[in-house]
Amino acid sequence: xxxxxxxxxxxxxxxxxxxxxxxxxxxxxxxxxxxxxxxxxxxxxxxxxxxxxxxxxxxxxxxxxxxxxxxxxxxxxxxxxxxxxxxxxxxxxxxxxxxxxxxxxxxxxxxxxxxxxxxxxxxxxxxxxxxxxxxxxxxxxxxxxxxxxxxxxxxxxxxxxxxxxxxxxxxxx
Amino acid sequence: xxxxxxxxxxxxxxxxxxxxxxxxxxxxxxxxxxxxxxxxxxxxxxxxxxxxxxxxxxxxxxxxxxxxxxxxxxxxxxxxxxxxxxxxxxxxxxxxxxxxxxxxxxxxxxxxxxxxxxxxxxxxxxxxxxxxxxxxx
Numbered sequence: 078x079x080x081x082x083x084x085x086x087x088x089x090x091x092x093x094x095x096x097x098x099x100x101x102x103x104x105x106x107x108x109x110x111x112x113x114x115x116x117x118x119x120x121x122x123x124x125x126x127x128x129x130x131x132x133x134x135x136x137x138x139x140x141x142x143x144x145x146x147x148x149x150x151x152x153x154x155x156x157x158x159x160x161x162x163x164x165x166x167x168x169x170x171x172x173x174x175x176x177x178x179x180x181x182x183x184x185x186x187x188x189x190x191x192x193x194x195x196x197x198x199x200x201x202x203x204x205x206x207x208x209x210x211x212x213x214x215x216x217x218x219x220x221x222x223x224x225x226x227x228x229x230x231x232x233x234x235x236x237x238x239x240x241x242x243x244x245x246x247x248x249x250x
Numbered sequence: 251x252x253x254x255x256x257x258x259x260x261x262x263x264x265x266x267x268x269x270x271x272x273x274x275x276x277x278x279x280x281x282x283x284x285x286x287x288x289x290x291x292x293x294x295x296x297x298x299x300x301x302x303x304x305x306x307x308x309x310x311x312x313x314x315x316x317x318x319x320x321x322x323x324x325x326x327x328x329x330x331x332x333x334x335x336x337x338x339x340x341x342x343x344x345x346x347x348x349x350x351x352x353x354x355x356x357x358x359x360x361x362x363x364x365x366x367x368x369x370x371x372x373x374x375x376x377x378x379x380x381x382x383x384x385x386x387x
Binding site: 154155157178179181182183184186212214218 | 268269292295296299302316
């Protein structure tokens with residue numbers, strides 16, 4: 078399994094905003110452990126909140142990385158706020174809407190909203206279910222002056238594939 | 251922007267509640283951001299961003315340059331740090347670049363590992379107050 082928690086980027090405003098979506102499928106192995114049946118309860122497969130946060134981190138991280146053409150190593154440094162008020166089940170989709178609040182040489186802060194779409198809502202309708210605000214560090218600019226490998230290990234081929242399938246490969250310098 | 255020290259303190263307190271998840275009553279004037287409130291290096295970037303937001307107005311953006319609140323890459327300069335301690339010129343550099351910090355006790359044991367502990371709530375208030383005053387001058 079690849080560590081990708083978004084399927085496609087559907088909106089992009091340079092240096093400002095990125096929106097990505099993910100469809101949650103019962104074929105995803107982790108859903109069967111979250112949560113399995115017990116002696117007294119049926120299985121309850123639902124998208125772990127931690128991986129919803131990871132999906133937002135990937136969306137916002139790509140947005141932050143795109144500002145410098147993916148030449149900086151952008152690392153999730155802090156979850157400033159995360160509130161998720163409803164579960165997401167197999168068959169539903171998640172939309173990650175991330176906005177850069179502030180960016181400088183040291184890193185960036187982003188705000189984001191999470192929405193889900195279910196069969197009960199029409200194609201245009203997304204239901205807001207939470208918000209996730211994150212801090213990213215440009216790790217080569219860290220305060221302690223610690224050095225990291227030269228190649229950009231953050232934006233790997235997986236990310237390039239998403240950019241390519243979303244028509245955004247031109248953003249890579 | 252004209253603000254009293256009390257107003258600045260209240261705003262700084264709010265910034266620290268949001269950035270560090272600290273309780274308001276923990277954020278006293280003498281509390282050290284790292285030693286008492288548990289701030290880590292990334293929190294300083296968060297605090298800088300939040301201070302900029304809290305003290306900016308439409309007419310007067312409050313912008314903090316990188317390294318202005320806390321000098322970076324201190325270990326890279328051998329003239330400043332030797333055997334994990336600040337040298338005379340290192341201390342002079344700190345005092346020059348961080349006029350918002352009280353170095354009176356630090357000079358006796360200028361340990362590199364302890365310099366971040368010197369940033370207190372009160373020093374943040376002084377930092378903001380100095381910047382607002384020089385912007386108004």
